[in-house]
Amino acid sequence: MNYKKLKEIMQTKKFTVEDLSKSSRIPIGTLSKIVCGITPNPRFNTMEEVAASLNCSLDEFSNREPMIPYDYENYIRKFKRLPAHQKEYIKYVINLEYDRMVSLKSSGKKSMKCFEFTSVEDGLADYGSQKVHDVWVEQNPITKECTFFVWVRTNMLEPKFCRNSILGFQYMDGRFPKHGEIWMFLRSGYLYIGRYFKRHGVPLLRSLNGTIDDEEITSVMDYKRVGRFVGTVDIPELTSIV
Structure with missing residues (x-):
């Protein structure tokens, strides 16, 4: 003492x-x-x-x-006062950053998280329906940029991404999207993958399959930037079992 x-x-x-x-x-x-x-x-x-x-x-x-x-x-x-889905998102970011820190210290293959969403409707995925798969991937120019993957088990993103695609994203919450980039956004507990662009200065999200109307981002505070699309990857341990 x-x-x-x-x-x-x-x-x-x-x-x-x-x-x-x-x-x-x-x-x-x-x-x-x-x-x-x-x-x-x-x-x-x-x-x-x-x-x-x-x-x-x-x-x-x-x-x-x-x-x-x-x-x-x-x-x-502040964390205790947040809604449940926002608490889950914060936990997800912490785990993501921890995994990224660990992967930076390794070479050859690296362990990453791949998210699968079992509840998808009208192009929106319920964040609470996620399943998490721990996967090992080869280090290459695409996977080095990725911080997490999303396993697309639906045809809702066709023709851009077909069913059973695995999309690589880079968590970049601090950077604002550029025109034409594909991003994943979180809004009120639902995830949306779309192409970001501006029309007459108004930011919009465009559907990747062309069947959903453009969604106007009326308030940037309502749309949480989850990650920028980097590229598709092949993870046989997941796709080979389907």
Whole structure:
């Protein structure tokens, strides 16, 4: 127990000994001895109450790094308030970035995720219907750019992509689509693959099979950019069983 660390945290959060006593319901005399270093090894239960009042980790009262830095606390609170499908999307991005980090350290073949959507209607795939396949692919110019794949089990994207195609996408949430590029978008829990273009300055998504009307992007906040299409790939371990 490092009493100086405790004092630093109290100063940062603008807590006096009196404030901490009221919040933790620990007597001022007991806290004063801890804060001044007179009690070098206070009881665990006491420090647990102190940590809860200061909204910090017990590790921060020592020289160890905290398990959850302060910066993450605000994100965690925001995450808990999101709709279920948005929480799932955030988990997907974290897993995607982790897999990408691992693949950058490997050579030859790399492990990636291939998503299959079992509920597709009118060109929209229900994000919650996804199945995830862990696959190994050869490193080549296309797969090196890809961060995930989508296994098309429907003819809804014909003639551009026939049934049983495996599409490679690059997660590029920070970059805005260019005219003519094929992107995957997420809106209200549904995925849409279309060609991005502008007409009189208005951004639109064009159907790949020509049977669905152009969809106008009225608000970029409503359309989450999931990834840019890179190319089709062959994964025999999936396609050979169909």
